Amino acid sequence: MMDQKALEEKAENAAQFLKMLASAPRLLLMCQMWDRECSVGDLAEKTGMRMPTVSQQLSLLRAQGLVVTRREGTTIYYRLVSDAAHDIMAVLYKHFCDDSEVKRVERLAATPVES
Secondary structure, three states: OOOHHHHHHHHHHHHHHHHHHOOHHHHHHHHHHOOOOEEHHHHHHHHOOOHHHHHHHHHHHHHOOOEEEEEEOOEEEEEEOOHHHHHHHHHHHHHHHOHHHHHHHHHHHHOOOOO
């Protein structure tokens, strides 16, 4: 069993990680990068965010080690590399974004309630 100090350190790390995720713009960017790499321009286009905003959010994600970059000519591509972020994004996708869940809710809403 971990000692109290180690548990506190793990809790602080988890809290910092969750703070990084607790941003709709960052979640949106990570959703786009979940299974592919994207350039800042791609991400701005797909999310509707301004390029400076995308760059700022990507900088934060990179500083936390959640994304890495690859340069091709003048274009920099970003890719989600954190296993923890991938796992969390999969859970969030399942509960908030999965089309089958949306369709199930729509079916339930359209089903007449028997009295």
